[in-house]
Amino acid sequence: MDFLMKNTRIIFGIAVFLCMMPSVTGQEKQARYTNGSELTVLGISGAGDPVSFHRVDSANLNGLPSTVKKLAKNPAGAAILFRTDSRFIKVKWRLENYKIWWNMSPLTVNGTDLYGWNGKSWQYVASARPSDAENETVVIRNMDGKMRHYMMYLPLYSTLKSIAVGIENGATIQKADPEFLPEHRIAIYGSSITQGASASRPGMAYPSVIGRALNAEVYNFGFSGSGKMEPGAADFLKKSDADVYILDCVPNPSPEEIRSRTVPFVKRLRKAQPDTPLVMVESVFREHGHWDLETGKRVRAQNRAFHDAYKQLINSGEKNLYYIRGDELTGSDHEATSDGTHLSDIGHHRMAQHLIPVIKKLLRTGK
Known part of the structure; x- marks a missing residue:
């Protein structure tokens, strides 16, 4: 009996958790995606490649240790800057490998962070939760639809194979204005x-x-x-x-x-x-x-x-x-x-x- 009651509580708890999770709406399922490299890319210098988001291009790594060559592919510090009037923002990204490190959160290693311009400074909005090598998630929803600038930081310790920003149909997404x-x-x-x-x-x-x-x-x-x-x-x-x-x-x-x-x-x-x-x-x-x-x-x-x-x-x-x-x-x-x-x-x-x-x-x- 104790075993049955214990498992019943577990099943009930899982059901409650699933009910609390926001469902993806029809509009969000039909999000229109833009490749991140087609937006404004920050944090990749002339030594790197803004298309692959590699911090240092392989041509500039001759004679350096293999570990440096590997880590140079991690887009640490790089960010995608864009403007949109979408009421939700999604992100779809694929990693070379999903990594778990004992002293860092999966978000730090594999995920992305979204900031928005509040008129005076960059304010944290939300993070995109990673769960595997391939990920697709709604970062933020229920926004007012006003045109704003956003900045999405890329994973610190995983190599990106691709990343795209998703918005609602009918909304606009563009590179950042020069003033930003x-x-x-x-x-x-x-x-x-x-x-x-x-x-x-x-x-x-x-x-x-x-x-x-x-x-x-x-x-x-x-x-x-x-x-x-x-x-x-x-x-x-x-x-x-x-x-x-x-x-x-x-x-x-x-x-x-x-x-x-x-x-x-x-x-x-x-x-x-x-x-x-x-x-x-x-x-x-x-x-x-x-x-x-x-x-x-x-x-x-x-x-x-x-x-x-x-x-x-x-x-x-x-x-x-x-x-x-x-x-x-x-x-x-x-x-x-x-x-x-x-x-x-x-x-x-x-x-x-x-x-x-x-x-x-x-x-x-x-x-």
Whole structure:
């Protein structure tokens, strides 16, 4: 009897849940789709491919490790910008693989985020729930049908095979008006934290937070575990032609690699961008490094090596070079990570707020 009652409760609970789920209307089933690459694509620089949404095109990856080549296909930080008067917005997207990572939400890895312009700023609207390699879902419904601009962030850690935005029949969807195109370009090269680990959703990665705050197009060159300042990485960074470059790449290379690679990497980048402001950012301190003495020792050694390289560059005559210590990047309460290393939404927000005033000043003055 207990077994029967228990299963009856489970079945009842499932039925209630299914009843609560909104059904797809006839209009939504007949949505008219537009390929995302035919709209305004942000976050893909001259080094990448806005049709495939690859952050770095394969032609610009010669000599780089296989992991970098693989991660370069992830559209981290890229977004589709468009205007529509549809009363609902759907999205249909296909992934190379549906991935599950223990320290990130499926939404972060595989899903999309929708923001809308509220007249003053970009406001979060809703997220598209991923469930498999092929997905189709209503992101938002029951809107008033006024013409507005929207921005849809793409998955941070999965490769897209295709993506399309769906609207109601009779509605309009177009590329963004010129006035909505970002005024500035920022290129950020770094590690998994730069790529977006472990924000709860794509729009919360700190490079994207910075982009919305400063009306800037941000090129996210974060490569999980693989931002190690190889010479080829400096070459594709040069092709982004940014107004500000940020190096947030200390967490991945060893102290020895930082000592040997930082100065040549910056010099190589400077050949094409001699006057562009360049910001060097230390590694955030790994929380378990306060308890694991070897980890703490390594992070301190990484940051020392990076600061030594900064001083060497300054002494060699480099200009427009700026340095940010890692001590206060994410606060001092030890509550800014999801797993002791990668940042939660709080951590990404705090890091963005720490960097925004510095970048804002550089974009305004140019130096």
